[in-house]
Amino acid sequence: MSRTRSIVLSFTALSAVYLYAFPSATIPYLALVLGHVVAGFVLAALLIPTLIRVRSAGWILVAAGAGLGILLTLTGASRPFSPLLYAHIGTSVLGVVILLSTGMRRPVVGFAALFAAVLALGGSAWAVREVRWRSTHRIENPDMPPASQAQEGDGVNGSFFPSSAQTSNGTTIPAKFFMESQACQRCHPDIYEQWSSSAHKFSSFNNQWYRKSIEYMQDVVGVRPSKWCAGCHDPALLFSGMFDTPVRELIDKPEAHAGLGCVMCHSVATVKSTMGQGDYTVEYPALAQLAASPNKVVQALHDFRGERE
Ligand code: HEC
Numbered sequence: 471m472s473r474t475r476s477i478v479l480s481f482t483a484l485s486a487v488y489l490y491a492f493p494s495a496t497i498p499y500l501a502l503v504l505g506h507v508v509a510g511f512v513l514a515a516l517l518i519p520t521l522i523r524v525r526s527a528g529w530i531l532v533a534a535g536a537g538l539g540i541l542l543t544l545t546g547a548s549r550p551f552s553p554l555l556y557a558h559i560g561t562s563v564l565g566v567v568i569l570l571s572t573g574m575r576r577p578v579v580g581f582a583a584l585f586a587a588v589l590a591l592g593g594s595a596w597a598v599r600e601v602r603w604r605s606t607h608r609i610e611n612p613d614m615p616p617a618s619q620a621q622e623g624d625g626v627n628g629s630f631f632p633s634s635a636q637t638s639n640g641t642t643i644p645a646k647f648f649m650e651s652q653a654c655q656r657c658h659p660d661i662y663e664q665w666s667s668s669a670h671k672f673s674s675f676n677n678q679w680y681r682k683s684i685e686y687m688q689d690v691v692g693v694r695p696s697k698w699c700a701g702c703h704d705p706a707l708l709f710s711g712m713f714d715t716p717v718r719e720l721i722d723k724p725e726a727h728a729g730l731g732c733v734m735c736h737s738v739a740t741v742k743s744t745m746g747q748g749d750y751t752v753e754y755p756a757l758a759q760l761a762a763s764p765n766k767v768v769q770a771l772h773d774f775r776g777e778r779e
């Protein structure tokens with residue numbers, strides 16, 4: 471019994487360190503979140519007999535941590551509930567440190583040493599999480615702008631040339647990805663409402679000034695140069711490769727009226743410079759496909775980490 475308890479406790483502790491230090495919008499990460507929660511429930515059940523014969527402060531704190539964890543599964547760990555999240559982490563960590571040190575020959579020294587180790591581990595995890603994020607997401611302009619357009623983005627042979635925009639894996643992205651802003655509406659209704667009548671919504675061929683400009687441009691210089699405009703105006707057409715077709719042939723398709731949906735801006739993984747020519751990299755993450763899934767089970771799993779209004 472106590473052996474199972476220790477194993478489950480070790481798993482929750484190790485998974486917690488990983489979840490804190492390496493957050494990512496990936497399916498393995500989501501699976502580990504669920505694993506941590508399931509292990510937490512199992513641990514809470516295993517702790518009930520211990521609590522009846524209250525003996526160890528360590529187990530009581532771990533049980534309190536588990537209780538706060540169960541509460542978190544009801545509220546969600548979004549920003550308004552971060553005090554609850556940190557209380558859960560603090561109580562659980564303190565419980566584990568006390569548990570480990572009471573087994574030692576000199577508990578006080580052991581407690582001090584373990585506490586220092588936890589601080590060091592916590593500090594490193596914070597550094598891995600925050601410092602790495604901040605350094606990789608800094609926009610650093612090159613010393614000089616490129617001498618010619620051919621040196622921007624993927625270069626002359628790139629799928630999106632002459633736009634500087636790139637995709638993170640170098641391939642195209644289905645147009646549908648940029649057209650599912652209503653997937654966000656469920657939880658961000660007011661932002662969706664504002665966006666619905668915004669210039670961003672009307673950035674592509676649902677904007678007659680833009681439409682006429684591109685039609686004229688394509689008549690005069692051909693389709694390719696107009697892809698430069700698409701890097702900012704038409705993500706659904708550009709990244710799916712549809713923009714290679716003259717716009718007059720596309721004008722009735724919904725993709726041509728997509729505008730700048732929520733995931734256009736919210737999938738920009740890096741901004742390569744601030745020179746203003748659409749110099750960014752866009753990512754097509756697997757979890758984004760989950761959010762938009764029509765499958766109720768998949769949606770419930772996805773929502774588990776999100777809002778309950
Ligand atoms: C199931 C509900 C849900 C859906 C669907 C959803 N969100 Fe959110 N979103 C949230 C919650 C909850 C937060 C706040 C998280 C927090 O406070 O920690 C949030 C926060 C955000 C943030 C702010 C993040 C930050 O770090 O400040 C952005 C940006 C965002 N959502 C964009 C989107 C986009 C784009 C979509 C559609 C693809 C979307 N959301 C769909 C629930 C949702």
Ligand code: HEC
Binds near residue numbers: 679696698748
């Ligand atoms: C670097 C990003 C970027 C590129 C590239 C770009 N645009 Fe724009 N465009 C914008 C922004 C941002 C606005 C909105 C400006 C404002 O309202 O002040 C805009 C506005 C417009 C408008 C006015 C729309 C309206 O409703 O008022 C037209 C027309 C337009 N662009 C055409 C083009 C054409 C044609 C090209 C290619 C030759 C192009 N744009 C390339 C970012 C870009």
Ligand code: HEC
Binds near residue numbers: 661
């Ligand atoms: C043109 C680009 C663009 C589009 C389109 C866009 N966003 Fe954003 N969004 C941003 C930027 C930039 C920020 C960060 C603003 C800041 O930090 O002050 C942001 C912030 C947010 C936040 C966090 C707000 C907060 O209070 O912290 C949410 C949530 C969000 N967007 C959801 C959406 C949703 C939902 C849509 C579609 C209906 C959408 N966005 C469309 C660029 C965009």
